[in-house]
Amino acid sequence: MRAPWAGSAQVLDGTATAAAIKAELAQRVRALGERGVRPGLGTILVGEDPGSVRYVAGKHTDCTEVGITSIREDLPASATQAEVVAAIDRLNADPACTGYIVQLPLPAGVDASAVLERIDPDKDADGLHPTNLGRLVLRGSGPIDSPLPCTPRGCIELMTRHGIDLAGANVCVVGRGVTVGRSIGLLLGRKEVNATVDVCHTGTADLAGHVRRADIVISAAGSPGIITAEMVAPGAVVLDVGVSRVVDPDTGKARIAGDVADGVDEVASWLSPNPGGVGPMTRALLLANVVEAAERATGIRA
Numbered sequence: 001m002r003a004p005w006a007g008s009a010q011v012l013d014g015t016a017t018a019a020a021i022k023a024e025l026a027q028r029v030r031a032l033g034e035r036g037v038r039p040g041l042g043t044i045l046v047g048e049d050p051g052s053v054r055y056v057a058g059k060h061t062d063c064t065e066v067g068i069t070s071i072r073e074d075l076p077a078s079a080t081q082a083e084v085v086a087a088i089d090r091l092n093a094d095p096a097c098t099g100y101i102v103q104l105p106l107p108a109g110v111d112a113s114a115v116l117e118r119i120d121p122d123k124d125a126d127g128l129h130p131t132n133l134g135r136l137v138l139r140g141s142g143p144i145d146s147p148l149p150c151t152p153r154g155c156i157e158l159m160t161r162h163g164i165d166l167a168g169a170n171v172c173v174v175g176r177g178v179t180v181g182r183s184i185g186l187l188l189g190r191k192e193v194n195a196t197v198d199v200c201h202t203g204t205a206d207l208a209g210h211v212r213r214a215d216i217v218i219s220a221a222g223s224p225g226i227i228t229a230e231m232v233a234p235g236a237v238v239l240d241v242g243v244s245r246v247v248d249p250d251t252g253k254a255r256i257a258g259d260v261a262d263g264v265d266e267v268a269s270w271l272s273p274n275p276g277g278v279g280p281m282t283r284a285l286l287l288a289n290v291v292e293a294a295e296r297a298t299g300i301r302a
């Protein structure tokens with residue numbers, strides 16, 4: 001008998017799921033408005049890298065949809081460390097800004113760690129400030145009353161909102177970058193989620209062996225096509241988080257390539273498309289962090 005998934009993985013639709021989350025957030029923004037509170041997202045963008053400019057513009061479009069105020073700090077590529085720090089201090093002090101991000105990467109010459117550590121942890125919309133990562137490690141089971149990393153949270157919401165059960169699942173994470181690989185293990189292993197996590201990286205001796213044992217594969221390596229159909233267990237759930245810019249040999253045009261190779265859709269039970277999967281979820285949960293920060297400041301959220 002053919003397995004129910006054989007030949008066509010079901011789509012983990014990040015665009016639709018993000019739209020549902022944004023509609024819920026819009027409701028919560030209205031509730032805050034009734035108390036005279038309006039959440040505000042700030043962005044600090046240094047330089048004019050076209051990709052970064054587009055991402056930041058997308059975040060502000062999302063804000064408009066949900067009723068969040070946009071606050072922009074656009075600095076030239078020549079900005080000094082002191083100028084970036086001054087922008088951070090302005091947003092830390094601005095009551096209209098309930099959460100903000102410093103768009104990465106920063107130009108060489110700006111010390112990214114020093115900059116990121118200066119963000120007020122209560123306004124850390126990325127959820128990647130050392131204080132917030134520390135809370136994730138130190139606070140035991142139960143709700144975590146602090147911003148969570150957006151992409152990891154987006155991955156989890158994308159699965160749970162499609163009815164995928166994470167408790168007891170063996171999850172193989174590929175990649176140990178801070179924004180995804182390293183921080184998602186902290187979330188998945190918490191008691192409320194109860195998954196078992198394996199984090200693979202470039203030093204892993206037998207990547208295929210780890211991937212093959214997984215019920216859920218989350219690939220955030222940024223290495224196009226690293227996850228092949230031969231590696232994936234039939235019926236596994238696969239999330240394609242990696243984003244690489246490649247030149248398509250057929251068209252000669254630049255395009256985005258994920259970590260998941262063609263053919264994985266023939267083996268997996270669920271697959272997140274890329275684009276249209278985890279990316280829109282990351283953006284939706286960035287907004288969630290901003291709304292939740294405003295709720296905490298208002299006392300709506302315990």
Ligand SMILES: Nc1nc(=O)c2c([nH]1)NC[C@@H]1CN(c3ccc(C(=O)N[C@@H](CCC(=O)O)C(=O)O)cc3)C=[N+]21
Nearest residue numbers: 055101102103104105126275276277278279280282283
């Ligand atoms: N402080 C900081 N926080 C970040 O979260 C952060 C960052 N810096 N620097 C750059 C990366 C990249 N990133 C993306 C988020 C969403 C999509 C996304 O929504 N992508 C769409 C496609 C959008 C398009 O390019 O047209 C999709 O996957 O469907 C992509 C990339 C957040 N980043």
